[in-house]
Amino acid sequence: LAKTTQPISMDSYEGQEVNITCSHNNIATNDYITWYQQFPSQGPRFIIQGYKTKVTNEVASLFIPADRKSSTLSLPRVSLSDTAVYYCLVNMNTGFQKLVFGTGTRLLVSP
């Protein structure tokens, strides 16, 4: 399983764009990159998933360079409610899927 590295914490202000980068140097050919969000005392919630280049949905964008050894979650115009822990995961797309969560990035959005 590929190991991921993320910043422990980040601070931002309302209305700003936040970019959280995840390093996954040992990513394998069949691995997907997935981001989850977790609020205190709740289960994680899926945000976005990608394999290469760029993926965008209604809440975030995911940028993956050609070598796929890192990825960046981009949250446009954050609000106070985006304060949470964000997890970057790398998981295989064949065989048994085993999610391994790291310590995540704690994002604090201030007024």
Place this chain on the structure above:
Amino acid sequence: ETGVTQTPRHLVMGMTNKKSLKCEQHLGHNAMYWYKQSAKKPLELMFVYNFKEQTENNSVPSRFSPECPNSSHLFLHLHTLQPEDSALYLCASSQDTGKGGDEQYFGPGTRLTVT
């Protein structure tokens, strides 16, 4: 609402008690999971069931006993727990464990305190 419910939401039990955690998913998924989240530690995968068959036991002590009677329900039976077992226990489901692009849906968790 994620379509995954867990009961109870909070549980306090003594070390000699026997209790059970329940998880139910209303998403028609085939795979269900138990995770443990302790304070300041990453989520730890405990058990995985796919089509009611256990496919993963992540070296979990025998005082935790899972049960999956059907694809919609998952239980975690607890007995003679230790104080260090106090944690948030999360249930999740996904369509199938065979696909890497398989999003997992988590329940709200059960906050367990062992006294």
